[in-house]
Amino acid sequence: MTLDRLREELARLGDTAPVAQVDHDTWQRAGRARRRDRLVVAGSVLAVALLAGALTWLPDRVDPPVADGAGGAVPDQVWAVPERLAERSEDDGSWVSDEVETDLAIGTGALAFEKDGLPVVVDADDGDYHLLELPGFFELQADSPSSSTGDDAPLSLSPDGRRLAYAWVRFETDSPQAAVASGVRVVELQTGTVREIPLPSNGGVAVGGFDWSPSGDWLAWVGDDVSGWTGESSGGTTPVAGLIGPVADTSQPLPVLPNNASVSYAPADDGTVAIVGDSRMLVVDGPSVERRVLHVGERFSVGATFVGGELYDVRTAGGTRGYSVHLDPTRERLDLPDQGMASQTVEPLGWIDDRHLVARVTEPSDEEGEVSASELAVIGVGDDPSYDVVGTIEADVPPISVATDLMSLEQPTVERPEPDWPWSSTRVALTIGLVLAAAMLAYATTTWWRRRAGGRRGTTGDAPGERRTSRSLLLVGGTVLGAAATVVWLLAVPGIAGDSASNDDSSAVLLTGVACIVGLGTIAMAVRRWRWLGAGLILGAVGAVVVLLMLLVTTVG
């Protein structure tokens, strides 16, 4: 076998090999390396666990709680909608955002409001924010003709959350005589069908506010009959009001109370309507009108509704003199806690039972005019007054209507995930840019490291000095990178995400960013070659956060 000669030659060649010198401290070095590896593994596990914990802790992002109770529930946090989602195209006035839906069959609504003309209904089942394109929705702008309806909005959710009433208007340009068609539309949110109630008028009716009967069958509206209304301009206005029956497509007119500071309309489930003014009230039952004189002192109605067949009228004396509830016909007076909530603004939203009022409560704006977030509160009135904050309404949220039938004393509200608004284009661009920059940096570092490593192995001598240099270089580089990324993220993102609704939202985003950097560092630490870079990343990120926090504390202090 000729291969035997190859064997012999190989053996001979092998015998010429010098015997390798093995360092005496090999065993000790190996022991140290083993301990270090264990530390890195333990550290990585810990870091991953921390990261996972932090992610879970981030408000509602990861694991949205599921509401129990059939028929949905009211969320405990009402988020503002970013302005960019309410932008319209300049050509045809259509909504720019893809989030706006045309399908109105959303199920049950928990609350509704209007953001810059964009109707928003929050889903009672999952807390989703539905931005709805309501056909002909009349947006109550500052320059539009409107009555002194105060905090009313041109759309309103029924107490059971199944119906949404809104004002609509259509300007016909080709017919100057019947220039404007307008009225009320009621959306059945289960089916998406729309009931239209046109309101005959001289020049068009700008409906500015709604009041539902407790069952949601009867709907009273108030507004202005506008003469010479073209959409751009309007003439004089005359206050009007009306009542819409359960399935009716017409409205029967209701009297208005001129010369009153405030007027509340409260339809009952039997079709009677109480119209509450400053010192008198009318009870309208079909054609018959009963007049009553109120003995309430110098107090103005801020919201009246029927609770169990009795009229509950929330009144205030204005200023800081607090609120009270006046019952009719028993003439009983129920007090609110805390001297009638004297220092706050209370907007009644509905009643859970005959002693518990749901209201949006807002602190008066501070000296700098900064409006604080409102509380969604359940206020116990009468002999056993109480005040429970069951939710938060962000300061930017306009007047809301709430499906108070979905609230109970046991479960007034439920926790819901924060709406996941699409990122603004600037933010998307910046993120892509940052990621690209990071990738390029990583690529450059890899190439550099490989060259170094190759060069080192190519040299004959043992070069511990160089090794240490590359480690410290990696550590310093990682620290600089981590700190820079953290600072850029923390300083740049709030500026860009400034319109992204809320502080909580941006702090969650900020935390996620920092957690990502730390997580990246942790992953890098698990890889032997990158552990110094990983350590540097974590060090830099944490250091930057600490320094920024210290700066913040010093500035605030």
Added chain:
Amino acid sequence: MSRQHDFDAFVVARTPALSRTAYLLTGDAHLAEDLVQTALFKAAKAWHRIEGDPEPYVRRILYTQNVSWWRQRRLQETSLGSYDGASPGVDADLRLSLEQALARLTTRQRTVLVLRYFEDLTEVQTGQALGIGSGTVKSICRQALARLRTLSPDLAELIGDAS
């Protein structure tokens, strides 16, 4: 302590044999020393996990580490250059010629040849040591021998036509 004693005894006893294999695998005295040191360092790290004879474990590190170093080295061409630089010498000596020819094989080819004809492992054992199939071992071996023949006709009589 007894573990350290075992390790030290193993180092004293087996370093010459490991050095020979490492030299054949790398074709360079310095790289061979690096390779042996690395393999023993890794073995010491995992010593508590090794049951029975540590030699197969250490040898396996030797073989695989060499391949992975070669992968890292691909970026730089200095080592190949040094082999090429040495080749123009008159290869009257058969031993030198074999050494040069080995240097021109791929690391995998050289490793398989060393395992098969220096360590005298079977194809199956070689495959197990390198984590590849015995069929692959066979084909790599055939390629390596063919390459040796092409590279150095002088070696033809050394290897013969059989393969």
